[in-house]
Amino acid sequence: MRINCEVQVSHRSAGSVGKKCCRSSLGIGRLPDSKAEVSSLFIHLCTVQNKQGTKYKVAGNIEGVFTKFVSEGKFTIRFKEPPHDLCVKADVVLAKSFLSTLKMALQNKDINKMHLSNLAPAKQSQLEKPKTKLVILNKKDYPITTTFPYSLENLHVNNVELNRVENRIIGLKRLKSLDLSHNVIRTLPVAMNRMQCLTELHLSHNSLKEIDHRVFTGKLSRTLRRLDLSNNELELLPVTLKFLEGLVNLNVSSNKLRYLPLSLDRLQALKFLSASHNKLEVLPATLVHLQLEEMDIFGNSFIDGDNRDRLNLVPVSKSHGSFPRLKEIAALSCMRNGLRPTAADIPSTLADYLYSWLKCLCGGFCYESHTLAYVSLDVRKIAHSISVSVSNHVAAMATLCSKRCCDRYCKR
Numbered sequence: 001m002r003i004n005c006e007v008q009v010s011h012r013s014a015g016s017v018g019k020k021c022c023r024s025s026l027g028i029g030r031l032p033d034s035k036a037e038v039s040s041l042f043i044h045l046c047t048v049q050n051k052q053g054t055k056y057k058v059a060g061n062i063e064g065v066f067t068k069f070v071s072e073g074k075f076t077i078r079f080k081e082p083p084h085d086l087c088v089k090a091d092v093v094l095a096k097s098f099l100s101t102l103k104m105a106l107q108n109k110d111i112n113k114m115h116l117s118n119l120a121p122a123k124q125s126q127l128e129k130p131k132t133k134l135v136i137l138n139k140k141d142y143p144i145t146t147t148f149p150y151s152l153e154n155l156h157v158n159n160v161e162l163n164r165v166e167n168r169i170i171g172l173k174r175l176k177s178l179d180l181s182h183n184v185i186r187t188l189p190v191a192m193n194r195m196q197c198l199t200e201l202h203l204s205h206n207s208l209k210e211i212d213h214r215v216f217t218g219k220l221s222r223t224l225r226r227l228d229l230s231n232n233e234l235e236l237l238p239v240t241l242k243f244l245e246g247l248v249n250l251n252v253s254s255n256k257l258r259y260l261p262l263s264l265d266r267l268q269a270l271k272f273l274s275a276s277h278n279k280l281e282v283l284p285a286t287l288v289h290l291q292l293e294e295m296d297i298f299g300n301s302f303i304d305g306d307n308r309d310r311l312n313l314v315p316v317s318k319s320h321g322s323f324p325r326l327k328e329i330a331a332l333s334c335m336r337n338g339l340r341p342t343a344a345d346i347p348s349t350l351a352d353y354l355y356s357w358l359k360c361l362c363g364g365f366c367y368e369s370h371t372l373a374y375v376s377l378d379v380r381k382i383a384h385s386i387s388v389s390v391s392n393h394v395a396a397m398a399t400l401c402s403k404r405c406c407d408r409y410c411k412r
């Protein structure tokens, strides 16, 4: 057991805090020719200045182990002789793993069951700061037999003909930014929804044709801020896109999209939307509920909202008139009264139904009883900065909650 960490050594007898924190390799083990018993165990501290390291006996020599902040990867080991305190800061998983081995040693557990170091001097690589950024621009640099450094926060793999997102990448627990643009990726694995701190995902210039709706659920949906799917072959975006509640920047330009999801207004944090160079004929009218800073919808084939002949203002589907189901009435009542029960309070199918609402142009909630209709949308009201190739009025698909709203928004 050997961990890469930062250690501050306090000399208690000198009454000072001693040396400052420095990169270290901290091991627990026994010398190769020693007996397999706890009395031959040492904690071995190596630094760049002292690669041979200092050995602290374990048996009967530890006055205390302080683990109050182990959830932050911090702990302190107090030795009797020499009277040193080792204040350790490491990766949380490594810190817990080290303490678990030390605990086994202090409890006199079978030494052969422990992962022990041979107390050899530390190598330079064991004393280097963990790598947080890796850029791979050449196929030959892509690791095949080795793993990616566990500490990576930023990974770029571009122009290497990568055809899938591997589990080795998905498993990087600290990854915040992943750029796999300019490859040949066709699908995204569902397991990506387990990535726990990914804020940026760049997948432009790949061969994505569709995205499984489950990808944008789970932990990923809570952390993602920037999503670039431009220059792929997408014809539809998954309806679960609406779950990316913190998304600020969405780029789906240069695909084959004919529609944007009607529920796009659920992305309340969205500020930058690029959907240029697609096959869009209409926009979701609910875009008016967003406060966008920039919207680029250049290079589409929008139906002109001023062209009353092409724009069919007659509702395309209508479900008003029939009496709503009890489930719908209850859901509307919840939403209107600010009640937001979760799957912990009500059956998960009901919770899914409750949050499947669409919004009417009036701001009201809709479930089954709504009318879909084309309306004319003034794009200047959607964002501060707009890039559009036709007039400022484009056709939009609206969900309308009542006959009153149909009369209000669909009149010629």
Ligand SMILES: [Zn+2]
Residues within 6 Å of the ligand: 360, 361, 362, 363, 364, 400, 401, 402, 405
């Ligand atoms: Zn309405």
